[in-house]
Amino acid sequence: MMTLLGISPQLLFGQLLIGLINGVFYAMMSLGVAIIFGMLRIGNFVHGAQYMLGAFGAWYLLHLPDLFPGLGLPSLGYWWALALVPFAVGLIGAGMERLFIRRVYDLEHAYGLLLTVGLAMVIEGLFNVGYGAAGQQYNIPDSLKGGVNLGFMFMPYYRLWVIVAGIAVCIATWYTIERTKLGAYLRAATENPDLVRAFGINVPRMLMLTYAFGVGLAGLAGVMAAPIYQVSPQMGQSIIITIFAVVVIGGMGSISGAIFTGLMLGMIEGLTKVFWPQASTTVIFVIMAIVLVFRPAGLFGKETVAAHAADMSTARPDSILENGKLWLVILGVGGAILPFLVYPVFGMKMLCLALFACAYNLIFGYVGLLAFGHAAFYGSSAYIAAYTAASWGFPTEIAILSGVAVATVIGALFGWLAIRRQGLYFAMITLALAQVVYFYAIQAPWTHGEDGIQSVPRGYLLGVIDLSDNMNMYYFVLAIFLIGFAAIYRIVRSPFGQVLKSIRENEPRAISLGYSTERFKLLAFTLSAMLAGLAGGTKAIVFQIASLADVYFMTSTDALLMTLIGGVGTLLGPVVGAVIVVTMQKEFATLGSWVIVVQGTAFVLCVLFLRKGVVGTLEDWLAARAERRRIAAGGEPAAIARGAH
Amino acid sequence: MSAPDNNQADNIIEARGLTKRFHGFAAVSEVDLDVRRHAIHALIGPNGAGKTTFFNLITKVLQPTEGTIRFNGRDITAESPAAVARRGIVRSFQISAIFPRMTVAENVRIALQRPVGTSFHFWRPESSLDTLNGRVDELLDAVGLLSLRDQTAAGLPYGRKRALELATTLALEPELLLLDEPTSGLGGEDVDRIADLIRKVSANRTILMVEHNLSVVSKLANTITVLARGKVLAEGTYAQISTDQRVIEAYIGGEE
Ligand SMILES: Nc1ncnc2c1ncn2[C@@H]1O[C@H](COP(=O)(O)OP(=O)(O)OP(=O)(O)O)[C@@H](O)[C@H]1O
Numbered sequence: 001m002m003t004l005l006g007i008s009p010q011l012l013f014g015q016l017l018i019g020l021i022n023g024v025f026y027a028m029m030s031l032g033v034a035i036i037f038g039m040l041r042i043g044n045f046v047h048g049a050q051y052m053l054g055a056f057g058a059w060y061l062l063h064l065p066d067l068f069p070g071l072g073l074p075s076l077g078y079w080w081a082l083a084l085v086p087f088a089v090g091l092i093g094a095g096m097e098r099l100f101i102r103r104v105y106d107l108e109h110a111y112g113l114l115l116t117v118g119l120a121m122v123i124e125g126l127f128n129v130g131y132g133a134a135g136q137q138y139n140i141p142d143s144l145k146g147g148v149n150l151g152f153m154f155m156p157y158y159r160l161w162v163i164v165a166g167i168a169v170c171i172a173t174w175y176t177i178e179r180t181k182l183g184a185y186l187r188a189a190t191e192n193p194d195l196v197r198a199f200g201i202n203v204p205r206m207l208m209l210t211y212a213f214g215v216g217l218a219g220l221a222g223v224m225a226a227p228i229y230q231v232s233p234q235m236g237q238s239i240i241i242t243i244f245a246v247v248v249i250g251g252m253g254s255i256s257g258a259i260f261t262g263l264m265l266g267m268i269e270g271l272t273k274v275f276w277p278q279a280s281t282t283v284i285f286v287i288m289a290i291v292l293v294f295r296p297a298g299l300f301g302k303e304t305v306a307a308h309a310a311d312m313s314t315a316r317p318d319s320i321l322e323n324g325k326l327w328l329v330i331l332g333v334g335g336a337i338l339p340f341l342v343y344p345v346f347g348m349k350m351l352c353l354a355l356f357a358c359a360y361n362l363i364f365g366y367v368g369l370l371a372f373g374h375a376a377f378y379g380s381s382a383y384i385a386a387y388t389a390a391s392w393g394f395p396t397e398i399a400i401l402s403g404v405a406v407a408t409v410i411g412a413l414f415g416w417l418a419i420r421r422q423g424l425y426f427a428m429i430t431l432a433l434a435q436v437v438y439f440y441a442i443q444a445p446w447t448h449g450e451d452g453i454q455s456v457p458r459g460y461l462l463g464v465i466d467l468s469d470n471m472n473m474y475y476f477v478l479a480i481f482l483i484g485f486a487a488i489y490r491i492v493r494s495p496f497g498q499v500l501k502s503i504r505e506n507e508p509r510a511i512s513l514g515y516s517t518e519r520f521k522l523l524a525f526t527l528s529a530m531l532a533g534l535a536g537g538t539k540a541i542v543f544q545i546a547s548l549a550d551v552y553f554m555t556s557t558d559a560l561l562m563t564l565i566g567g568v569g570t571l572l573g574p575v576v577g578a579v580i581v582v583t584m585q586k587e588f589a590t591l592g593s594w595v596i597v598v599q600g601t602a603f604v605l606c607v608l609f610l611r612k613g614v615v616g617t618l619e620d621w622l623a624a625r626a627e628r629r630r631i632a633a634g635g636e637p638a639a640i641a642r643g644a645h
Numbered sequence: 646m647s648a649p650d651n652n653q654a655d656n657i658i659e660a661r662g663l664t665k666r667f668h669g670f671a672a673v674s675e676v677d678l679d680v681r682r683h684a685i686h687a688l689i690g691p692n693g694a695g696k697t698t699f700f701n702l703i704t705k706v707l708q709p710t711e712g713t714i715r716f717n718g719r720d721i722t723a724e725s726p727a728a729v730a731r732r733g734i735v736r737s738f739q740i741s742a743i744f745p746r747m748t749v750a751e752n753v754r755i756a757l758q759r760p761v762g763t764s765f766h767f768w769r770p771e772s773s774l775d776t777l778n779g780r781v782d783e784l785l786d787a788v789g790l791l792s793l794r795d796q797t798a799a800g801l802p803y804g805r806k807r808a809l810e811l812a813t814t815l816a817l818e819p820e821l822l823l824l825d826e827p828t829s830g831l832g833g834e835d836v837d838r839i840a841d842l843i844r845k846v847s848a849n850r851t852i853l854m855v856e857h858n859l860s861v862v863s864k865l866a867n868t869i870t871v872l873a874r875g876k877v878l879a880e881g882t883y884a885q886i887s888t889d890q891r892v893i894e895a896y897i898g899g900e901e
C-alpha cells in the first residue's frame with residue numbers, strides 16, 4: 001500500500017519518528033503551559049524563552065572553560081546539564097514569579113499574557129544581541145551515539161532516549177498532580193486559596209513553586225532538545241505559538257489530555273510532512289480551527305465556562321479627551337502641519353501605525369477581547385494591495401480597497417472561529433490563526449518569501465495626483481487616517497457601540513436582555529480587521545513593499561504595545577502610543593538588536609507601572625484636578641462621582 | 646389577586662424532570678414545576694437549595710443535564726439564552742446586574758434599544774436613540790430614579806441599583822419576569838418600595854421570584870414552591886406551606 005502511494009517505509013517511519021520526537025517536546029512544553037495556566041491563570045508566553053534558556057544552559061555548561069578561562073572550570077557534559085539545568089531554569093522561573101508575575105495575579109488575565117510577552121522579548125532579545133540568528137551546535141553525548149537497525153528503519157539511540165525519557169517525565173508529572181496529596185493541594189489551591197491557606201499552607205510559595213516547576217519542565221525540554229535542534233535564540237519563539245495551539249486543542253483541565261494531544265499532534269505533523277510537505281507547518285493550526293468548530297472546549301476539556309470580557313478601558317465618556325469631533329479637527333490640523341516638522345515618510349509611518357493601533361483598540365479596548373493576531377489582517381492586506389498594484393496594475397485606491405476586502409474576509413473567518421472562546425484562549429487562538437497566514441506567506445510563490453513584494457508603484461490618486469511625490473502621498477495617508485479615526489469614533493458611539501459597551505461591562509446581563517453577544521463581538525472583530533487592513537494596505541503603498549515582517553506576530557505585538565502605552569479603550573491612546581512607539585523605534589534604531597529588548601522592557605514596565613497608559617493617567621489627573629477645583633469652589637465632595645468605578 | 650382566574654390550567658412555564666448535575670452533584674434534581682400565567686409564583690428554600698440554578702436553567706444560562714422546559718407550550722430546552730430572552734423571559738440577578746459605567750438612563754435605554762432593530766447599525770449616531778428618551782424617563786420615574794438619570798450607575802446606593810435593574814428588566818416588557826432575590830441586601834424602606842413595585846408591574850405578566858424574605862412572599866405570592874436539596878419539597882399557598890411539617894424541618898435542618 002505504501003508503495004502504491006509512492007512512499008518508502010524509510011521515509012514514512014523516519015518522519016513519524018521525527019514527529020514523535022517533536023510530539024514529546026510539545027507534550028512536555030504544553031504540560032508546563034497547561035499547569036501554569038490551570039493553577040496560576042497565567043498564559044505563560046515566556047515559556048518558549050525558558051525552553052531556550054534550557055538549551056543554552058546545556059551549551060554553557062559544556063563551554064565553561066571557554067566562557068571563564070583561567071578559573072580552571074571543567075566542561076560539564078550532557079548528563080550534568082540534564083541534572084543541573086532544569087533546576088537552574090526553574091530557579092530563574094521562581095525569580096521571575098517573585099519579581100513580576102506575582103504582581104498580576106489579581107489583575108485581568110490579559111496583563112499576565114502581556115507581561116510574559118514582554119519578558120520573552122527581553123530574554124530572547126538579549127540572547128539575540130549575544131548570539132545573533134546563528135545556531136550553536138551541541139553534540140549528542142558519547143554514551144548515546146549510534147543507533148539500532150530495526151529492519152524497517154534506523155533508530156538513533158539519542159532519539160530513543162528522548163522519547164522514553166520525555167514520556168516518563170510526562171507520566172510522572174501527571175501522576176504527581178492527579179494522584180498524590182501534593183497534587184490535590186495544588187488543585188485545591190487554585191480553586192479555593194483561602195481554604196488551603198486555612199490548612200496552614202503557604203499559598204504564595206506554592207504558586208511560586210508551581211510556576212518554577214512548569215518552567216523547569218521547559219528547561220528540561222530545552223536540554224533534551226539541544227542535541228537535536230540548533231541552540232539558537234529563536235528556538236523558543238516558534239515553538240511557543242504551536243504550544244498554545246496544542247493547549248487549545250487539548251482543552252483545559254486535563255493533564256493527560258495535554259500529554260496525549262502533544263504526542264499525537266507531533267505525529268500528525270510528521271505524517272503531513274510525508275504526504276503534503278507544504279502543509280506541515282500549518283497542520284496543527286488547521287486542526288485547532290477544526291476542533292474549535294466541533295468541540296470548542298477542546299478534545300479533553302471540560303465544559304467551557306462563560307468568562308467575562310476584560311474591561312480594561314480607562315476612558316471617561318464625558319471627558320474632553322474623548323470628544324471625537326474636537327480631536328478630529330485637532331488631529332487634522334496637527335497632521336497637516338506635521339510634514340513640515342518631520343520627514344513626511346516618518347509621518348506616514350506614524351499615521352499608518354496609529355490607524356492600525358486604533359483598529360486594534362476597537363476590539364481590545366472597546367470590546368475587551370484580547371486579540372493577538374492582528375498582523376494577519378494588516379499583513380494580508382499589505383500583500384494584496386502590493387500584489388494588485390504591482391502585478392495587476394490596479395489603481396492605488398482600488399489596490400488598497402482590495403487589501404481591505406481580503407483582510408475583512410479573513411477577519412470574519414478568524415473571528416467566527418475565535419469568538420467561541422474567551423479570555424486567554426481568545427488570545428491564543430487568534431495568535432495561532434495568524435500564524436497560518438504567516439506560514440502561507442512564507443510558502444506561496446506570489447509573496448516572494450523572504451524578499452517580499454518590492455517596488456510597488458505608488459501610482460496616481462484618482463488617476464491624476466502623483467503619489468510618488470512624498471507630500472501628495474502624505475496628505476492622502478492623512479486623509480485615510482482621519483477617515484479611519486472618524487469611523488472608529490462613530491462605531492463606538494453608535495447604537496451598535498452601546499451594545500458593545502454593555503457587553504464589555506456585563507456580558508451575562510447583556511445576554512439576559514436578549515442580545516446574542518457573540519454576533520456583536522464578531523461584527524466588531526470584523527470591523528477591527530477591516531480597519532487594520534486599511535492601515536496595512538496603505539502602508540504597502542507608502543513604503544512600496546509588503547514583506548513577512550507585516551504578517552509576523554511581532555506586528556501584532558506592536559499593535560498591543562501601542563495601545564497599552566497610550567491607554568486601552570481611550571480615543572486618543574492608540575494615537576499617542578503609536579507616536580511613542582514609532583519614535584522609540586526610530587531613536588533606538590542604531591541599537592540594532594537591542595530594540596527588541598527595549599520594547600520588551602517597555603511592555604513589562606507598562607504592565608507593572610502604567611496600566612492606564614499615558615492617556616488614562618492624564619485622564620485621572622484631569623479628573624482629580626476638576627474635583628479639587630470644585631471642592632475649592634465650595635462644592636460637596638462627590639459621593640456619587642460621575643465616572644467613578 | 647391580580648390574576649384573572651382561568652379555569653383551564655394555563656401554564657406559561659412547564660418544566661418536566663429538570664435536572665442539573667455539576668460533576669455528579671445534582672444541584673437541581675427531577676423538578677416538575679408549572680407556573681400559571683399571570684401568577685406571582687415564589688420559589689423558596691434554604692441556601693444552596695438550587696433556586697438560582699433553576700433560574701439559570703429556565704433562562705438557558707445553564708444547559709439542563711436532563712429534562713425539558715416549555716414556554717407557552719413551546720419546547721425551549723435547546724435554545725440560547727439570548728433567544729429565550731427575546732421570547733419574553735427576562736430575569737434579574739441575585740447580585741445586582743447593572744452596567745456600572747453607563748449612566749442610569751443608558752442602562753435602561755440599552756434594553757429599550759433592542760426592539761428598535763438598529764443594534765447592529767454601527768454607522769448611525771448615538772443620537773438616533775434619542776427617540777427612546779421619553780420611555781426611558783417613564784420607566785425611571787416608575788422606580789423613582791428620574792432625578793438621577795444622568796448619574797453613572799456605579800455610584801448609586803445598593804437599593805437604587807436594584808431599582809435600576811428592575812427598570813431595565815421591565816423595559817423589555819417581559820411576559821415572564823424572573824426575579825432572583827429582588828429584596829436581598831435592602832433595608833426596610835427599600836424592601837417595601839420594591840415589593841410595591843413588583844405588585845404594580847405584575848398586572849398582565851407572570852412573575853417567578855426567588856425570595857428569602859417571607860413577609861414579602863406572603864404579601865405577594867399566590868403560589869409558593871419550596872425547593873430543598875434540588876428537589877421540590879412542597880407547593881401551595883402561603884397558608885399551606887407555612888404549616889407544612891417537612892418545610893419547617895427543611896428550613897431548620899438547612900439553616901443550622
Ligand atoms: N457552576 C456551578 N458549579 C458547581 N456547583 C454549583 C454551580 N452552581 C451552583 N452550584 C451548587 O449547586 C447548589 C445550588 O446552588 P444555587 O446557587 O442554585 O442555590 P440557591 O438555592 O440559589 O442558594 P442561595 O439561597 O444561597 O442563593 C449549591 O450547592 C452550589 O454550590
Ligand SMILES: [Mg+2]
Binds near residue numbers: 696697698739
Ligand atoms: Mg441563589
